[in-house]
Amino acid sequence: MITIIGAGPAGCLLGILLARRGVVVDIYERRTDPRRNPAEAGRSINLALAARGIRALEAAGVMQALSPALVMMRGRMLHESGKADQFNAYGQRPHEVIWSVSRATLTTLLAEAAAGHPNLRLHFEQQCVDYRGSGQLRMRDLRSGGEYDLTAGRIVGADGAGSTLRQAMSIRHGFTVTEARLPHDYKELVIPCRNGQPPLAMDALHIWPRGGFMLIALPNADGSFTATLFLAREGGTTPGFDRLDSPARVREFFSAHFPDVLPLIPDLEQQFLLHPQGMLGTVYCPQWHDAETLLLVGDAAHAIVPFHGQGMNCAFEDCRILDELLQSSPADAFAQFATVRRDDCLSIAQMALENYGEMRDTVRDPRFQQQKALSLALERAHPDRFVPRYSMVMFRDDIPYSVALQRGRIQQQILDELTGADSATPVPGADVLIGSRLTPIGG
Numbered sequence: 446m447i448t449i450i451g452a453g454p455a456g457c458l459l460g461i462l463l464a465r466r467g468v469v470v471d472i473y474e475r476r477t478d479p480r481r482n483p484a485e486a487g488r489s490i491n492l493a494l495a496a497r498g499i500r501a502l503e504a505a506g507v508m509q510a511l512s513p514a515l516v517m518m519r520g521r522m523l524h525e526s527g528k529a530d531q532f533n534a535y536g537q538r539p540h541e542v543i544w545s546v547s548r549a550t551l552t553t554l555l556a557e558a559a560a561g562h563p564n565l566r567l568h569f570e571q572q573c574v575d576y577r578g579s580g581q582l583r584m585r586d587l588r589s590g591g592e593y594d595l596t597a598g599r600i601v602g603a604d605g606a607g608s609t610l611r612q613a614m615s616i617r618h619g620f621t622v623t624e625a626r627l628p629h630d631y632k633e634l635v636i637p638c639r640n641g642q643p644p645l646a647m648d649a650l651h652i653w654p655r656g657g658f659m660l661i662a663l664p665n666a667d668g669s670f671t672a673t674l675f676l677a678r679e680g681g682t683t684p685g686f687d688r689l690d691s692p693a694r695v696r697e698f699f700s701a702h703f704p705d706v707l708p709l710i711p712d713l714e715q716q717f718l719l720h721p722q723g724m725l726g727t728v729y730c731p732q733w734h735d736a737e738t739l740l741l742v743g744d745a746a747h748a749i750v751p752f753h754g755q756g757m758n759c760a761f762e763d764c765r766i767l768d769e770l771l772q773s774s775p776a777d778a779f780a781q782f783a784t785v786r787r788d789d790c791l792s793i794a795q796m797a798l799e800n801y802g803e804m805r806d807t808v809r810d811p812r813f814q815q816q817k818a819l820s821l822a823l824e825r826a827h828p829d830r831f832v833p834r835y836s837m838v839m840f841r842d843d844i845p846y847s848v849a850l851q852r853g854r855i856q857q858q859i860l861d862e863l864t865g866a867d868s869a870t871p872v873p874g875a876d877v878l879i880g881s882r883l884t885p886i887g888g
Contacts, residue, residue, distance in 0.1 A: 448473070448597035450573045450582075450610055454548070455743035455760040456603035457555035461505040462768040464562035466812070470676040472559065472772075473596075475587060476571035477551045480560075491663035491671040492551060493518070493650070493754030494544040499813075501761035504768070507558045514554065516664040522649035524705060525809055530617040532649060533808075537821050542841045543754060545650070545663040551757075573604065576613035580738050593784060599779075600739045601767070603760075606728055608745035613617040614735055626726035630659070630678050630686055633723075635715050636662060636670040636709045641774040643668040644709050652804055653703055657683035659805035660703055672706070675725075675805065686722055725750050727794050740779040742767060747790040752801040753838060755793050755846075762842070796838065796850055816860045823859075823875060830883040831856060844886065855882050 449456045449465055452474030460470045480624035494502075494515065502508045519542050520534035536542055559565050574592065582595040602610035606624075612711035613620050615751045636644055644663060645651055649672070653660040662672040677685040684702070689695050710716065728748040734740040743760030744821050763786060769786075770778040823831040833851030837844045859878045 446471070447599050448582075448595070449600060449601045451561075451603035451605060451745070452476075452556060452567060452569070453603065453605060453743075454551050454555055455759060455764055456601075457552070457559045458501060458507075459561050459601060459603060459742065459764040459767065460565050460759055461562065462501075462764055463556070464559070464565040465505050465506065466768075466772070467564065468771075470562075470565040471568065471629070472565070473568045473571040473573060473584065473595075475748055476569065476835065478567070478569040479549065479556050483549065491665070491673075492546050492548050492757045493663070495754060495758050495839040497755075498758035498761040499544075499641055500842045501765040504765055505558070510558060510858065511546070511551070511554055514550045514666050516626050516666055517542050517648055518545055518650045519648045520650070521808070522650060523808055524653045526655070526702075532646075532793050533814075533817065536836050536840060537825070543650075543758060543839060545665070547665055573609050576600070576610050576617070576735075578617060578735065578738070578740060583621055599737065602739060602745045604745050606726070606744040606748035608741065610739065611728075611730055611741055611745050614732065614739060614741075615730075618732060618735070622731075623729040624656055624726055625729065626724055628677055628679075629725060631677050631723045631725060632674050632676075632686070632717065633721075634672040634710055634713070635673065635718065636672050636706075637711075638668040639709075641668070641866055643670075645670055651704065652808065654805050654808050655702055656806050656809075658702075660706065661804070672710075675801075681785045689717065692718065699753040727793075727798065733787075735780040735855070737777065737779045740767070740782060742782075747786075747794060747820070749790075749794040749797045750801060751797070752804055753797040754836075755792065755797060755838060758845075759790065759793055792846040792850040793838070796834070796853075812864060816864050819863060820856070820860060825877065826875070827879050827883075829885045830879050831859075833884065841886075854884065858882075 446469040449460055449470060449472045452472045456472055460472050463470050499508065503509060520532055523531045523533065535543065560567055570587040572585045572587055573582055574585050577583065580597045580600065582597050583592060585592045591766050602608055606609055611622060647664045651662040658676045660672060660674050662670040664670055677683060678687060680688045684698060689698055695714050695717045699713060727750060730746055733746045742763040744756065749756050766785065767782050770781050774781055803885045820833045824833060832841065834849055834856065837849035859882065862878065863875055
């Protein structure tokens with residue numbers, strides 16, 4: 446029997462994977478049942494589903510049920526000030542796409558799938574308030590306000606970036622958790638359909654890069670878009686959320702920086718001032734497990750910023766790998782998981798931070814565009830050795846994040862040495878550089 450704390454996407458997916466093998470699973474969640482109570486507007490960044498997440502969902506047998514809620518995104522559509530819109534494909538093969546999905550929709554569908562297993566029980570409005578070691582949890586029934594003790598045996602903490610279990614374990618074992626908050630926050634806005642038609646191209650992730658800040662928009666299955674503004678909390682040389690405190694200032698800001706978005710959101714000022722302002726950060730936790738009694742997964746262990754679209758995918762990969770370890774090495778699966786995953790999760794955390802600079806600024810640099818085109822040409826010429834870092838992360842679930850980070854550094858050095866060329870084709874010396882510095886993938 447396994448007890449999971451947290452019935453978000455990761456907790457439900459892990460529960461389904463385990464239940465399919467006959468494991469008895471109890472999942473406790475402090476929020477209300479998403480099948481009966483819709484999520485509050487403005488509370489979630491749309492998710493980008495990619496190869497790692499898809500592999501885990503397929504292992505759980507839920508991809509078919511989820512498919513109608515997914516919207517294909519073939520690349521980025523850049524909306525630069527004073528320039529024509531520019532589309533940049535993510536990859537160069539038909540399957541190299543990512544999929545936009547609403548977090549609320551995904552959570553609801555996974556909860557429905559979890560509830561369909563007779564050996565999996567969901568308990569909503571039940572909050573974990575403490576972990577006391579040896580499988581002992583202190584719980585609170587949020588409907589009655591009463592507290593009770595729960596003896597759980599093996600526990601998996603999937604209770605998110607603000608994990609109660611992580612905090613309790615850090616106190617018990619005396620280690621320090623670092624929560625590195627970005628100086629930027631985010632706010633969500635809804636871009637509605639216009640006369641029943643999508644207001645933007647549906648097959649792209651739209652980006653309005655503005656150097657120190659940016660706006661993005663991801664498509665929804667109903668033709669609307671979920672837009673997210675990433676902006677400094679406090680203004681300095683660039684604007685900040687602290688200055689956008691009135692309808693007039695909000696409209697003035699969008700008029701100055703995103704004038705083409707302004708007509709797409711008729712109730713912009715109302716949405717902006719009503720929707721909550723979310724924080725962004727990375728969690729660095731030096732210890733993920735308490736012997737074989739408690740294990741943290743997903744954001745509870747290693748929350749990352751959303752700029753590589755890998756927070757959910759990484760958490761789902763956690764679930765798949767943990768399920769495999771519980772089958773192959775049940776006696777020490779928690780310890781093995783922490784050993785196997787640590788370098789990979791640190792690597793994707795770093796790449797996610799780096800990708801923020803790329804999305805809000807570097808994409809506007811002609812040299813970046815040149816290197817992007819050249820990297821695709823080098824991949825065509827050397828498909829077994831040169832795979833763009835973005836492709837390794839998003840489309841190659843057989844390549845660990847840590848390998849993608851290491852090979853990406855080498856490939857960037859090669860690109861830097863080659864981008865004196867005028868065309869986006871392999872130049873003299875490329876074959877030698879790639880052959881001498883990059884081993885075949887898997888070799």
